[in-house]
Amino acid sequence: MTSSSATRQTGFLQRAFTAVIQWFDSDHTPGGADKMRAEEDKVDWVRCIPFIILHAGCLGVIWVGWSWFAVWAAVALYFLRMFAVTGIYHRYFSHKTYHTSRAGQLFLALWGATTVQRGGLWWAYHHRHHHQHSDHEEDAHSPHIHGFLWSHIGWITSRRNFPTDYSKVKDLAKYPELVWLNRFDTVVPAVFATAIYFLGVALERFAPGLGTNGPQMLIWGFFISTTALFHGTACINSMAHLMGKRRYNTTDDSRNSFILAIICLGEGWHNNHHRYQSCTRNGFYWWEIDPTYYGLKLLSWTGLIWGLKPVPQSILDEGMRAEHAASVAAAQKAAVIHEHSPFKKVVPAAAALAMATVNTSSAVAPKKADGPAVQRDVTEQTNPSPAKPQQPNPPVI
Numbered sequence: 001m002t003s004s005s006a007t008r009q010t011g012f013l014q015r016a017f018t019a020v021i022q023w024f025d026s027d028h029t030p031g032g033a034d035k036m037r038a039e040e041d042k043v044d045w046v047r048c049i050p051f052i053i054l055h056a057g058c059l060g061v062i063w064v065g066w067s068w069f070a071v072w073a074a075v076a077l078y079f080l081r082m083f084a085v086t087g088i089y090h091r092y093f094s095h096k097t098y099h100t101s102r103a104g105q106l107f108l109a110l111w112g113a114t115t116v117q118r119g120g121l122w123w124a125y126h127h128r129h130h131h132q133h134s135d136h137e138e139d140a141h142s143p144h145i146h147g148f149l150w151s152h153i154g155w156i157t158s159r160r161n162f163p164t165d166y167s168k169v170k171d172l173a174k175y176p177e178l179v180w181l182n183r184f185d186t187v188v189p190a191v192f193a194t195a196i197y198f199l200g201v202a203l204e205r206f207a208p209g210l211g212t213n214g215p216q217m218l219i220w221g222f223f224i225s226t227t228a229l230f231h232g233t234a235c236i237n238s239m240a241h242l243m244g245k246r247r248y249n250t251t252d253d254s255r256n257s258f259i260l261a262i263i264c265l266g267e268g269w270h271n272n273h274h275r276y277q278s279c280t281r282n283g284f285y286w287w288e289i290d291p292t293y294y295g296l297k298l299l300s301w302t303g304l305i306w307g308l309k310p311v312p313q314s315i316l317d318e319g320m321r322a323e324h325a326a327s328v329a330a331a332q333k334a335a336v337i338h339e340h341s342p343f344k345k346v347v348p349a350a351a352a353l354a355m356a357t358v359n360t361s362s363a364v365a366p367k368k369a370d371g372p373a374v375q376r377d378v379t380e381q382t383n384p385s386p387a388k389p390q391q392p393n394p395p396v397i
């Protein structure tokens, strides 16, 4: 073995050892977090192991089977925890769109940690960074810059995206309990998975009619539900900048999508959110379904949270103006396409015949209300003189 290959092997082992420790202590960054953030942006295969375990765990369904209780538990835990991603990690930790007490904040952080999407501070740091650099080179998960797969899952495995930059979340980092949960971010998921397992064990013993047990609840309630939750959330990073319509002319390519709004409990109104991040709702109108906002409204009635921030009227007005301008532009574009369609090329010939008939037989002149039979532009292009109408057409809007 040459000395260079031995050095490479030692380096790999050191990195692998560090990655294993980081599963238990995410603030363990030998050499400093800044150095890690400056590394090359690429997949770290050791960091992929938890993802592989999570996905492979879903295959356990082959051995544990299913029951209605386990399936519905998986669905319920998906939505309860999607609410935690959107209503807590996103709309509270990242954007502070409502208020809560310190105890309430800890409760929300614990709820958020069950999502297995690392700590609230890491999540908020990366999300704020995304808003600062959306769809530009520095954006860690732009599908336009880095491609679909990288924006969906690859970026999380990169070592440079691993450490939390506490200087970017100072408002959260001043609470030691939040920093602890962020640092030891596998504790809550481990407790959560264990609790689900023992719930299944208890149900098998005390409610055998439900047909479930510990391993079955672990596979459905934790592995399948969490894997679906991960991909549902990741769709916002990968798809919400590709799929849907744009109401606001933001500097990124964020979009509004009804389908993503259903999958992610209202986060699909991503273009609205990129335009104005400080309000509690992402769906700006009643028809823009935003279940996270409804849930937060319900929580505000319990007193756990308060001070939900509305959408400013100026932002709504701006959206209406932008939509009006877009519909006018679309109509004009449609008119141009119509003018150049193959069908239109036939019309001038028919019009020329009609006009010739009128001139020679002194037939009844067309009434003004009927309007010209021929679009002026096309007539000019194909047959400038005989069929040219006297009056210009009204604008087609």
Ligand SMILES: [Zn+2]
Pocket (backbone or CB within 6 Å): 090, 094, 095, 127, 131, 273, 277
């Ligand atoms: Zn956001």
Ligand SMILES: [Zn+2]
Pocket (backbone or CB within 6 Å): 130, 134, 240, 241, 254, 270, 274
């Ligand atoms: Zn975005």
